[in-house]
Amino acid sequence: xxxxxxxxxxxFLPICLGGYYLLGWRFRNGWLLLSSLVFYxxxxxxxxxxxxxxTVVDYAMGWVVASGVASxxxxxxxxxxxxxxxxxxxxxxxxxxxNFLVEQxxxxxxxxxxxxxxxxxxxxSFFTFQSMSYTIDVSRGRVEHLRNxxxxxxxxxxxxxxxxxxxxxxxxISDQLQRRVLSFEKFSLGAVxxxxxxxxxxxxxxxxxxxxxxxxxxxxxxxGAAGAWLGIAAYTIQIYFDFSGYSDMAIGLGNMLGFDxxxxxxxxxxxxxxxxFWRRWHITLSNWFRDYxxxxxxxxxxxxxxxxINLWIVFVLTGIWHGxxxxxxxxxxxxxxxxxxxxxxxxxxxxxxxxxxxxxxxxVLLGVMVGWVLFRSPDIGFAAEYxxxxxxxxxxxxxxxxDTLDTRALLALAAGIASVLLPGDIVGGLLVTGxxxxxxxxxxxxxxxxxxxxxxxxxxxxxFSPFLYxxx
Amino acid sequence: xxxxxxxxxxxxxxxLISIPLIVFATGTRPEPNQNRPPTPLPELTVEGIADRSxxxxxxxxxxxxxxxAPGAVAAQAWTDVALGDNPSxxxxxxxxxxxxxxxSLTRPCLAPADTEAFTDTVARAEAVVxxxxxxxxxxxxxxxxxxxxxxxxxxxxxxxxxxxxLNALEGPPTLLTVWDEMRKARANERPVYFRLDSHWTNEGAxxxxxxxxxxxxxxxxxxxxxxxxATVEHEGDLTLLLGLPSTEAVVELExxxxxxxxxxxxxxxxxxxxxxYDKVVAVDFTSGGDPVIAGQTLVxxxxxxxxxxxxxxxxxxxxxxxxxxxPSAGHMAADLxxxxxxxHLSVQRSLHExxxxxxxxxxFVAAYADxxxxxxxxTNKTGERLELEPGDTDTYVVVEMAPGxxxxxxxxxxxxxxxxxxxxxxxxxxxxxxxxFFAGVIDYRLIAIGG
Numbered sequence: 001x002x003x004x005x006x007x008x009x010x011x012f013l014p015i016c017l018g019g020y021y022l023l024g025w026r027f028r029n030g031w032l033l034l035s036s037l038v039f040y041x042x043x044x045x046x047x048x049x050x051x052x053x054x055t056v057v058d059y060a061m062g063w064v065v066a067s068g069v070a071s072x073x074x075x076x077x078x079x080x081x082x083x084x085x086x087x088x089x090x091x092x093x094x095x096x097x098x099n100f101l102v103e104q105x106x107x108x109x110x111x112x113x114x115x116x117x118x119x120x121x122x123x124x125s126f127f128t129f130q131s132m133s134y135t136i137d138v139s140r141g142r143v144e145h146l147r148n149x150x151x152x153x154x155x156x157x158x159x160x161x162x163x164x165x166x167x168x169x170x171x172x173i174s175d176q177l178q179r180r181v182l183s184f185e186k187f188s189l190g191a192v193x194x195x196x197x198x199x200x201x202x203x204x205x206x207x208x209x210x211x212x213x214x215x216x217x218x219x220x221x222x223x224g225a226a227g228a229w230l231g232i233a234a235y236t237i238q239i240y241f242d243f244s245g246y247s248d249m250a251i252g253l254g255n256m257l258g259f260d261x262x263x264x265x266x267x268x269x270x271x272x273x274x275x276x277f278w279r280r281w282h283i284t285l286s287n288w289f290r291d292y293x294x295x296x297x298x299x300x301x302x303x304x305x306x307x308x309i310n311l312w313i314v315f316v317l318t319g320i321w322h323g324x325x326x327x328x329x330x331x332x333x334x335x336x337x338x339x340x341x342x343x344x345x346x347x348x349x350x351x352x353x354x355x356x357x358x359x360x361x362x363x364v365l366l367g368v369m370v371g372w373v374l375f376r377s378p379d380i381g382f383a384a385e386y387x388x389x390x391x392x393x394x395x396x397x398x399x400x401x402x403d404t405l406d407t408r409a410l411l412a413l414a415a416g417i418a419s420v421l422l423p424g425d426i427v428g429g430l431l432v433t434g435x436x437x438x439x440x441x442x443x444x445x446x447x448x449x450x451x452x453x454x455x456x457x458x459x460x461x462x463x464f465s466p467f468l469y470x471x472x
Numbered sequence: 473x474x475x476x477x478x479x480x481x482x483x484x485x486x487x488l489i490s491i492p493l494i495v496f497a498t499g500t501r502p503e504p505n506q507n508r509p510p511t512p513l514p515e516l517t518v519e520g521i522a523d524r525s526x527x528x529x530x531x532x533x534x535x536x537x538x539x540x541a542p543g544a545v546a547a548q549a550w551t552d553v554a555l556g557d558n559p560s561x562x563x564x565x566x567x568x569x570x571x572x573x574x575x576s577l578t579r580p581c582l583a584p585a586d587t588e589a590f591t592d593t594v595a596r597a598e599a600v601v602x603x604x605x606x607x608x609x610x611x612x613x614x615x616x617x618x619x620x621x622x623x624x625x626x627x628x629x630x631x632x633x634x635x636x637x638l639n640a641l642e643g644p645p646t647l648l649t650v651w652d653e654m655r656k657a658r659a660n661e662r663p664v665y666f667r668l669d670s671h672w673t674n675e676g677a678x679x680x681x682x683x684x685x686x687x688x689x690x691x692x693x694x695x696x697x698x699x700x701x702a703t704v705e706h707e708g709d710l711t712l713l714l715g716l717p718s719t720e721a722v723v724e725l726e727x728x729x730x731x732x733x734x735x736x737x738x739x740x741x742x743x744x745x746x747x748x749y750d751k752v753v754a755v756d757f758t759s760g761g762d763p764v765i766a767g768q769t770l771v772x773x774x775x776x777x778x779x780x781x782x783x784x785x786x787x788x789x790x791x792x793x794x795x796x797x798x799p800s801a802g803h804m805a806a807d808l809x810x811x812x813x814x815x816h817l818s819v820q821r822s823l824h825e826x827x828x829x830x831x832x833x834x835x836f837v838a839a840y841a842d843x844x845x846x847x848x849x850x851t852n853k854t855g856e857r858l859e860l861e862p863g864d865t866d867t868y869v870v871v872e873m874a875p876g877x878x879x880x881x882x883x884x885x886x887x888x889x890x891x892x893x894x895x896x897x898x899x900x901x902x903x904x905x906x907x908x909f910f911a912g913v914i915d916y917r918l919i920a921i922g923g
Contacts, residue, residue: 006531006535006538006541007530007531007534007535009489010489010492011493011534014486015493017489041521042527044524045521045522045524045527046522162671175523184478185478188478188479188485189478192481194485194890195485404553406557408551408557410557412553441473441474445481452484457543457544458544460538460545461541461544461547463547
């Protein structure tokens with residue numbers, strides 16, 4: 001089930017929120033757990049059993065780790081953490097990468113391995129990472145393990161962030177699983193945030209998506225420079241508004257349920273260095289890798305060479321975390337190379353006060369867009385041709401792209417570009433929920449009374465599929 | 473955030489998401505606005521949930537049952553119109569509010585080989601039906617764009633090229649086209665096509681009705697028998713596609729022949745298996761007096777047949793009008809066998825799908841196979857092949873699922889036919905050097921027409 005669907009907006013959400021607020025505290029976690037399993041099963045079907053097995057195994061491993069921590073038995077702690085990591089990485093490896101691996105082995109001539117393609121379970125990259133964070137956080141003594149398995153089940157499966165994040169590390173939410181505040185203000189802030197995210201998704205991202213799709217479905221060799229740039233500009237807007245919109249909705253839903261999820265985006269296209277970009281883009285993934293991989297590997301404390309190796313490891317894994325394709329690996333390496341270069345040259349400012357900030361922003365945005373070509377392309381050959389089209393002047397923009405340029409798409413593209421390029425205090429972004437005074441009230445009311453209904457109109461009309469010839 | 477603001481926002485949010493649910497819970501459903509019945513609630517099964525086949529159906533059910541859906545669709549469409557965008561790619565917005573069905577404008581031009589294939593197919597169909605001592609008329613309805621082109625936003629050359637090519641065809645005599653007559657009829661007081669619908673009006677359909685009657689009986693058409701029934705608000709199918717349902721006033725017409733006392737009855741068709749086939753209804757007419765056209769007539773038609781029916785039906789002593797264009801369909805068998813005259817009516821844009829791709833002539837052979845002597849026959853099973861060579865005259869191979877079996881497939885010249893208990897029979901025209909492949913147990917017989 002996706003947030004921008006009729007089933008979620010008009011049926012699942014009111015029933016879930018209604019039940020949650022009508023029930024007493026004792027039953028709320030159970031209700032949310034049940035709702036989350038329904039939410040997952042709606043799209044995942046029988047694969048919900050995998051989510052349940054993963055949850056049970058990690059809960060058991062958490063017990064082992066907690067027992068080790070309590071008794072000072074480091075071996076027990078080690079067994080629990082290793083078990084959790086092995087199980088989760090194995091699940092991720094099998095379900096996400098086995099198809100790709102077999103395909104590569106077959107293409108390299110290592111025999112013709114008979115293989116039935118595996119269905120990728122929805123959200124597996126997210127819930128496995130969250131599960132691992134539980135055992136690791138408990139092993140570090142940072143938080144206590146959860147005694148109630150329902151609470152742990154809720155942590156892993158909580159529907160707002162189950163399938164697309166933010167990745168909530170256990171220590172960020174452990175207290176809230178047992179005690180959280182519900183108030184009109186929090187509910188309202190959550191509603192506004194949800195409306196903001198839904199509008200980003202359906203008004204901007206979905207409107208510019210046809211332009212990007214057309215550009216990437218057209219033969220890269222047939223793309224003129226203008227068409228290639230238009231396509232990647234649209235994709236740059238689409239991916240940000242889609243992903244950050246989803247995160248906004250997740251955070252807003254969390255607020256409505258009394259949770260405070262960590263922020264996942266902070267105007268990433270305003271970054272003044274690629275280092276800065278990664279502090280603003282998919283922040284919770286960066287934080288996860290930093291806490292559970294980069295720092296345990298030694299981070300930047302073991303000298304320059306080791307730091308570079310650690311960065312490579314983190315970015316190679318970041319790349320393939322996004323998908324089983326050489327393009328994602330190359331995308332990770334590409335960003336790793338940027339960060340290492342910035343580190344080696346000392347050019348990695350992260351604040352708005354950086355010198356030559358407009359020029360830096362332009363260069364970083366250009367670099368990010370080049371990276372998105374790798375990210376969006378079906379294979380490396382296509383990416384190379386697409387990049388060639390971008391940087392070869394001339395050529396004719398194919399009709400398949402110009403046909404997508406209706407007024408709605410162009411307005412959405414213009415609004416998207418303006419909102420990422422204009423200063424944050426003008427655009428507002430997620431700050432809308434925190435603005436004070438009349439301006440804040442007006443903006444919030446506009447979000448809830450204009451943007452939300454209009455987004456709902458788009459969702460409700462999205463399934464319109466009339467038949468000319470039904471009677472016949 | 474002030475408490476009053478928080479309460480206001482929470483109230484608006486809760487109202488927006490919960491009112492549609494409350495309305496749904498009361499059993500209230502929106503008026504259908506998609507030219508089809510709403511998706512029914514599927515049977516809830518564990519297997520359906522597990523294999524993820526159920527939830528998309530439930531999603532579709534909920535989407536259709538959402539009380540605000542029609543309003544949302546209209547709001548979106550109006551927004552598109554206000555922005556200068558087209559709400560639906562399926563509809564081409566013409567000048568002065570005229571709408572055209574995009575599919576009819578994007579059909580490919582007819583190459584000389586296509587024209588040849590078309591005339592050949594119709595001529596073979598005529599020969600097949602004539603060999604059973606029946607009469608056939610293959611009638612082609614002109615696309616709206618070829619009769620009323622002046623409101624088209626661009627020069628749609630192919631739709632006109634197809635019309636011109638078909639209009640210029642000489643024979644076969646069974647073919648009936650009315651482009652010239654329709655263009656002349658534009659001078660009539662009443663419009664021949666709807667402005668907001670892809671179809672012709674009764675006035676336009678009357679032109680085809682007249683052509684059919686006069687093909688069967690010289691001077692049989694009675695212009696004075698056309699009567700106005702009422703002026704009605706007709707909802708345009710193209711406006712439904714746009715998401716902006718709207719109507720236009722049109723005068724409904726019918727034929728009332730002085731010498732007839734017609735009756736009309738709706739009948740449910742039966743499949744070859746004897747079960748009811750509820751996707752198509754048959755309407756039986758009898759003139760009840762002194763008929764203009766004697767005997768039993770079957771009119772097989774597409775959606776262009778609806779407007780023709782009230783203009784044409786009273787002329788027949790007895791006629792069945794059935795919205796089905798494939799003669800080999802199992803539920804057509806009884807009516808085809810009982811008919812002495814067959815009128816096959818379809819629109820220009822469906823020429824490939826309805827006449828060429830299914831091979832109309834072979835479909836008639838399948839329907840009348842029992843009336844021909846087989847020149848060869850046998851039974852083939854899965855994996856077996858049949859090498860086929862044409863004879864001196866038109867040769868067809870009729871394939872039929874063996875009695876007692878559940879289903880079968882036959883492939884010949886890149887065409888695969890699926891045989892089912894409801895529709896157990898098909899036929900192919902035998903060309904040079906072809907091989908037929910079988911899946912299942914299949915009886916076959918070779919039939920030669922003519923010669």
